[in-house]
């Protein structure tokens with residue numbers, strides 16, 4: 156692990172979104188690209204500052220990887236890295252936090268409900284703030300195993316310490332890779348060890364995030380039927396985290412696919428760090444709503 160001395164003087168903001176925590180770096184001119192080792196050192200919870208990931212927020216036109224985002228009108232790009240330094244296509248929790256961060260930095264000013272385009276490796280996404288919460292239009296989802304996997308109920312086998320035997324997992328792309336496993340009760344969910352020993356077979360070459368879920372029934376939310384589900388997640392490149400926005404969307408997609416047309420399109424997803432709301436639109440997009448909290452500004456010694 157490299158020392159943080161090379162990053163001396165770097166100013167960062169710490170924040171979280173349902174306790175999925177991140178370090179945010181404002182880099183409007185694209186002058187401060189961080190390598191994987193630097194990200195891992197920053198995210199180290201003992202020798203560094205500690206976080207599930209680092210987000211460098213850069214002007215799309217100042218970052219070669221963001222050329223397409225710039226061409227699609229997104230002024231800002233979210234250069235997202237997991238805690239181990241690996242890049243990811245998308246992070247639903249960080250996307251909300253980035254907008255709160257840009258506003259806090261005085262780099263963006265939005266009226267309530269006014270959407271802004273944000274570039275990500277997974278495509279350009281629209282984000283808005285309303286009533287103190289942030290919503291991300293996460294775009295279309297994918298079911299890599301297709302209708303056949305949905306009919307069968309699974310396309311991969313999942314094993315984890317604390318879970319007896321092998322469990323059925325359904326792959327969902329959001330557009331990052333997820334594997335959703337439904338468990339029969341909360342005791343099993345609480346007893347599972349989401350450490351590094353979670354095994355997915357076959358493991359896709361790009362790896363996968365794994366969500367364990369227990370559906371808890373349906374209620375009415377503003378006159379609409381909403382499903383409630385409890386979720387724990389092991390994130391690719393970060394280990395178990397207290398929330399995952401793309402994961403919450405993948406869970407809603409899997410439950411809707413398993414449940415068929417009668418299943419709710421609105422889901423309250425309870426995670427260890429709070430609650431997220433996911434709406435699946437009729438035209439095949441997922442809308443993710445939740446809080447975004449800025450905690451501190453800090454400067455590395």
Ligand SMILES: N[C@@H](CCC[C@H](N)C(=O)O)C(=O)O
Pocket residue numbers: 175237242243244245246247248249331332364390391392393398399400401402
């Ligand atoms: N926590 C994020 C997802 C971050 C990326 C993920 N670990 C991956 O590698 O795909 C979220 O809120 O979506």
